[in-house]
Structure formats: structure tokens, C-alpha cells
Amino acid sequence: MKTRLSNILQSYACLGAVSALFAVPPVLAQQTADQPAEASKPMPTLQPVPTTVPGRPDVPNAEVAKRLTNVAPHPFGLPEDQLPVPKLKVPKGFKIEVYASGIPNARSLRLGDKGTVFVSNRLLDKVYAIVEKNGKREVKVIASGMDRPNGLAFHKGTLYIAEGTRISKLENIEDNLDNPGKPVVIYSDFMNTQSHGWKFMGLGPDNMLYVNVGSPCNICEPPSGTGQLRRISLDGKTAEPVVRGVRNSVGFDWHPVTKELWFTDNGRDWLSEDLPEDELNRVTQHGQHFGFPYCHNGTFTDREVGWGRTCEEFEKPAALLGPHSAALGMRFYTGKMFPAQYRNAIFVARHGSWNRTKKIGGDIIVVHLNKDSTVKSQEPFLTGFLRDNAYIGRPVDVLVMKDGSLLVSDDHAGAVYRVTYGGDKVAKR
Amino acid sequence: MTHARARTGRDPRFVFPRLARSVATCVLVALPALAAGADALETRLATCLACHGEKGQSATPEVPSLGGQPAFYLTVQLLMFRDRLRVVELMNKMMAGFSDGDLQNMAKFIAQLPPPQPAGGSLDSDRMERGQTLAAQNRCNFCHQADYSGGQNVPRLAGQREDYLVKTLREYKYETRRGYDASMADVLYSVSDEQLPDLAYFLARFR
Numbered sequence: 103m104k105t106r107l108s109n110i111l112q113s114y115a116c117l118g119a120v121s122a123l124f125a126v127p128p129v130l131a132q133q134t135a136d137q138p139a140e141a142s143k144p145m146p147t148l149q150p151v152p153t154t155v156p157g158r159p160d161v162p163n164a165e166v167a168k169r170l171t172n173v174a175p176h177p178f179g180l181p182e183d184q185l186p187v188p189k190l191k192v193p194k195g196f197k198i199e200v201y202a203s204g205i206p207n208a209r210s211l212r213l214g215d216k217g218t219v220f221v222s223n224r225l226l227d228k229v230y231a232i233v234e235k236n237g238k239r240e241v242k243v244i245a246s247g248m249d250r251p252n253g254l255a256f257h258k259g260t261l262y263i264a265e266g267t268r269i270s271k272l273e274n275i276e277d278n279l280d281n282p283g284k285p286v287v288i289y290s291d292f293m294n295t296q297s298h299g300w301k302f303m304g305l306g307p308d309n310m311l312y313v314n315v316g317s318p319c320n321i322c323e324p325p326s327g328t329g330q331l332r333r334i335s336l337d338g339k340t341a342e343p344v345v346r347g348v349r350n351s352v353g354f355d356w357h358p359v360t361k362e363l364w365f366t367d368n369g370r371d372w373l374s375e376d377l378p379e380d381e382l383n384r385v386t387q388h389g390q391h392f393g394f395p396y397c398h399n400g401t402f403t404d405r406e407v408g409w410g411r412t413c414e415e416f417e418k419p420a421a422l423l424g425p426h427s428a429a430l431g432m433r434f435y436t437g438k439m440f441p442a443q444y445r446n447a448i449f450v451a452r453h454g455s456w457n458r459t460k461k462i463g464g465d466i467i468v469v470h471l472n473k474d475s476t477v478k479s480q481e482p483f484l485t486g487f488l489r490d491n492a493y494i495g496r497p498v499d500v501l502v503m504k505d506g507s508l509l510v511s512d513d514h515a516g517a518v519y520r521v522t523y524g525g526d527k528v529a530k531r
Numbered sequence: 532m533t534h535a536r537a538r539t540g541r542d543p544r545f546v547f548p549r550l551a552r553s554v555a556t557c558v559l560v561a562l563p564a565l566a567a568g569a570d571a572l573e574t575r576l577a578t579c580l581a582c583h584g585e586k587g588q589s590a591t592p593e594v595p596s597l598g599g600q601p602a603f604y605l606t607v608q609l610l611m612f613r614d615r616l617r618v619v620e621l622m623n624k625m626m627a628g629f630s631d632g633d634l635q636n637m638a639k640f641i642a643q644l645p646p647p648q649p650a651g652g653s654l655d656s657d658r659m660e661r662g663q664t665l666a667a668q669n670r671c672n673f674c675h676q677a678d679y680s681g682g683q684n685v686p687r688l689a690g691q692r693e694d695y696l697v698k699t700l701r702e703y704k705y706e707t708r709r710g711y712d713a714s715m716a717d718v719l720y721s722v723s724d725e726q727l728p729d730l731a732y733f734l735a736r737f738r
Contacts, residue, residue, distance in 0.1 A: 297717045
């Protein structure tokens with residue numbers, strides 16, 4: 103009987119992750135093997151593992167499975183002397199340095215009119231302000247006890263904060279950084295979902311707050327009111343969807359010339375190593391649908407919910423940004439410090455994959471556009487966060503400063519970096 | 532500044548009178564220790580272990596065994612209690628005022644407690660099989676490892692208290708417990724409520 107059992111197990115060796123399971127509870131295995139086989143079909147007595155539930159992966163072997171676990175950031179952030187800056191690479195003529203450290207889970211970046219840099223949290227509860235005083239930089243907590251306050255927008259002295267289920271505001275914030283008061287809620291019509299429930303937020307050229315309402319799943323028919331970008335008036339009184347068919351966007355910006363909205367979108371997990379890719383999308387009309395959950399990358403329908411649909415029904419992405427690369431924050435470069443080729447190009451922070459055995463991303467890329475707003479090329483800009491298939495930092499958002507330098511947030515190491523070009527700051531190589 | 536967190540409260544099962552009673556009992560036992568020397572880490576740890584079990588195995592209904600949990604996971608949970616990211620009033624009170632270093636030291640100590648023993652008694656092989664199939668279908672063994680010992684921010688499940696597992700799975704599914712990230716809410720989206728007890732049964736008895 104033992105031999106027969108081991109034969110059976112061998113025949114299922116390809117289901118490595120699962121055969122480990124079969125092997126462990128001996129009571130179970132023995133009992134299954136003891137069942138008398140029918141004469142007509144003697145083998146196999148062990149059933150192969152049932153097909154996966156929607157949105158869960160096919161069966162790779164146990165060794166492969168180990169490389170597909172999620173990556174959690176440090177809960178406290180790293181001290182400045184342990185930050186990965188010496189290992190980071192920028193193109194010739196650029197320099198990267200620490201702008202601020204000690205900001206655990208540093209996420210979205212926003213600039214106030216008076217030069218304050220605001221930094222948000224996704225996994226923790228705080229919003230920070232970085233201020234410069236007499237040449238010294240200081241980090242202050244301006245809000246705490248918040249529910250995933252990932253989204254930030256700034257308009258005429260007021261900081262807007264998007265939490266999991268509401269948007270609130272802090273007026274005259276830059277004059278009251280030491281005593282900011284309690285945020286006043288202006289809008290709260292959001293479903294409470296942990297899955298993709300955190301928000302990215304930005305101020306549109308129409309002076310409306312734009313916010314992503316993520317699909318609360320890996321892959322599903324998004325419940326009504328989710329899977330969209332929504333715009334909300336500054337008083338919170340009116341709201342409407344502006345883009346549909348979004349899985350989860352954690353970064354968007356408006357083209358400085360055409361004023362069109364561009365956004366990144368994170369593709370579904372557990373389909374394969376190489377598909378789908380994360381997307382860069384360009385919105386040319388109000389209400390456009392970008393395919394989720396039916397069509398990915400504008401080229402193929404979903405294997406679970408795409409039946410009966412065609413990609414022709416949906417908008418196609420402007421560019422593909424790599425499978426599972428977690429393309430998050432993005433900004434058009436409107437500064438003057440960097441060389442002319444970067445003017446109006448898009449910097450995109452790729453947080454880096456977890457749902458891929460060979461990780462990709464963990465960098466800032468730059469996407470160059472043609473005059474007609476089609477994508478011309480994309481290339482790496484800031485790299486080095488990904489070493490030996492593990493992260494020493496993970497970029498989340500980018501921010502163009504008034505002097506044209508570029509800030510980059512890192513939620514893994516808990517820091518903000520600054521990239522500069524030229525002058526006496528040119529790196530000697 | 533603290534906001535009351537929005538909770539859907541979609542499922543009435545989250546009121547746990549039994550939990551309240553059992554915790555009240557063990558806290559009464561532990562409270563003198565807490566009052567005697569609130570600042571000493573060892574004293575606080577004694578208080579923790581009065582409910583969670585001195586040898587890593589909890590005998591208190593719906594209170595988890597902590598033995599063999601990864602230090603990173605423990606640190607994060609202690610931090611979430613301290614900063615009220617996870618709202619469990621008793622735990623929030625217990626963790627108030629600790630420094631980041633204290634949390635890490637406590638986590639390091641607790642992580643060295645021996646892993647809990649799997650639940651005993653006679654095995655219902657049908658339930659074991661159903662639970663095992665569910666665990667395989669949903670790929671629990673990817674992040675929690677093939678032996679369900681966990682790692683980094685992913686907790687050990689093998690030998691955990693069955694009642695605590697059922698409670699926790701429901702809390703994640705109905706989004707009344709917040710995770711450090713949203714992984715568990717993602718995974719449980721497609722697992723039905725009726726399946727959760729079998730999953731817990733299997734994991735509590737996994738050896």
C-alpha cells in the first residue's frame with residue numbers, strides 16, 4: 103500500500119506545492135489511499151487538486167511559490183545612514199541625495215504654495231510636512247489616527263487628504279503646521295474596502311478633486327461606484343465618475359499643455375509571470391472605459407470574466423509599463439533644471455513587483471511623448487532599488503519642485519530623496 | 532485628531548460575548564502585575580502571557596497563541612495596537628506608551644516562544660480534507676509557507692486556536708479587522724463564509 107501511495111504521489115509530483123500538503127497529514131493520505139479502486143478505472147484514487155478559484159493562480163511548485171509572497175515595508179523607516187542612496191543610480195549629470203528621512207511608509211507627495219512638502223501614509227496613520235527653516239529641514243506630523251490617508255491635494259492654502267472612506271481638509275495649513283487642528287470632512291461617499299481602498303488624489307485643471315476608487319479585488323466585476331476615477335467639487339457637494347474600467351490607479355497627472363488626464367493602472371495578479379502589464383493611460387474623453395475587468399492591455403480578454411467581451415469595446419493603453427511592476431505615482435516634468443529632453447516627459451514611479459518570481463520595477467522610469475501625445479519611448483531614470491531579487495527601497499511617488507529638482511518617496515525605507523541636475527551638484531563620474 | 536474608523540458592521544457575528552467573558556477573566560488575573568510595574572517590559576510580558584499562554588499556546592478562547600510567530604509580524608501587530616490601526620480596546624490600552632524599540636524587543640522575545648501544538652482529539656477526516664482543499668485552492672501555502680509556519684509579515688497558522696482562526700478569517704472577510712496591507716481582504720473576497728470553519732479546522736490541526 104505504501105508503494106502504491108508513493109507512486110500516486112509521484113505521479114502528482116508536478117503539483118509540487120500540493121504534494122507537500124498531501125504528504126503531511128498522514129491520516130488523510132492513508133485514508134484516501136485505502137479506498138477500494140473501481141475495477142473499471144483503478145487509477146488514480148487521489149484526485150488532482152481542484153481548479154483554482156477565480157483570481158487565484160494555477161499550481162506552480164513549492165519553490166516557485168516561495169518567490170511569490172507579498173513584500174511588507176519596515177514599520178519604522180530606516181535611519182538616514184542606512185538609506186540605500188549610495189546604491190542608487192541616476193543618468194550622467196544627475197545626482198541623488200536624501201531630502202528627508204524618518205518618514206515610515208512615505209507615500210504620496212504634494213507641494214504647498216509656500217514650499218512645504220506634504221507626505222502621506224498608506225499602511226500607517228499619519229500625514230507629514232517637511233519644512234525648511236534657516237537652511238535646516240524638519241519633519242512634522244500634521245495629522246494622525248487616520249485611515250490609510252494615502253491621497254493628498256493642495257489648493258489655495260488648503261491641504262485635502264483622502265482616506266479609505268472620506269476626504270477631509272486642513273485650511274491654511276502652511277501657517278499652522280504646529281497646530282493644524284482637526285481635519286474637516288468634506289466627502290465620504292465611498293465603500294469601505296481594504297482591498298484597493300486607499301486613494302490617490304489630485305487637483306484637476308478644473309479645480310476639482312480627482313480621486314481613484316479602486317476595484318475591491320484582484321479580479322471581479324467591480325461593485326457599482328468602484329473601478330473608476332471620480333471627480334469631486336472642493337466643497338464635496340458634487341461628484342461624478344470621469345473614467346471607468348480602472349482596476350487600481352495610484353497615480354495621475356494632467357499634461358501641462360493639452361490638460362489631458364493621464365493615469366497609471368495596476369494590472370491584475372495571478373494570471374502569469376508576464377501578463378498583464380501595468381498601464382499608462384491617456385484620457386481623451388469624459389467617461390472613457392479602460393477595460394478592467396474584461397480586457398487587459400487593450401489586447402486580450404480576461405480568462406475568468408472576459409468571456410463574451412472584446413477588447414474593441416474599450417480604450418487602449420498609451421503605454422505598457424511592465425508585468426506586475428506596480429506603476430504608481432507619475433508627474434509631467436514641468437521644471438527647468440533638467441535637460442530640455444525631459445520637458446513635459448512623464449516620470450513614473452514603479453513600486454516593484456511581488457506577483458512575479460523574478461521581480462521587476464523598483465525604479466523611476468521616464469516616458470517621452472511625441473508632439474501628438476503618443477508615446478515615443480520609455481527608459482530607466484532612477485534604478486538600484488532592486489538587488490538580488492529583493493528591494494532595498496521602493497519608490498512610490500514623484501514631485502517636481504519649484505527649482506526643477508525631482509523628489510521621490512520610498513515607503514519601504516521611509517524616506518524622500520531629491521534628484522538634481524547640473525551646477526555644482528553635477529556628480530563627478 | 533483621532534478619527535473613529537468607518538466600519539461597515541455588516542455581520543452581527545462580530546459581537547463576541549464569549550470573548551469578552553474569557554478575556555475579562557484572564558485580565559483580572561493579570562491586572563495586579565500590570566498595576567505593579569507598568570513600565571517594566573518583563574512585567575508587561577507576564578501580563579500578555581497570562582492570556583496568550585506562557586509557553587506560546589493560548590488556553591483562552593479567541594485569544595491567539597503567539598508561539599512561533601515571526602518577529603516582524605509581531606512587531607507590526609504591536610505597532611498597530613499601539614497606534615490604534617487595529618482597534619481592540621484591551622490591546623490598545625496594553626500597548627499605549629511603548630517606544631518603537633520596546634515593540635521590537637517584545638516581538639523578539641515572543642517570537643522565541645515554542646510554536647503551539649496542533650489541536651488534539653479525534654480527527655474528522657472529511658473536514659480535514661475540505662479544509663486542505665480550500666487551503667490549496669486559495670494558495671494559502673504561498674505566503675504562509677507549505678508548513679504554515681509563516682514568515683516576515685505573514686503569521687504562522689499551523690496549530691493556531693481554531694476559534695481565533697474562524698474569528699480572524701471572518702474579520703478579514705467582512706473587513707472589520709484591518710491588515711497591515713490588504714492581502715487577506717483580497718484573498719477572502721472569493722471564499723464563502725461557510726468555508727471558513729473548515730479552513731480553520733484544518734489549520735488548527737495541521738502537523
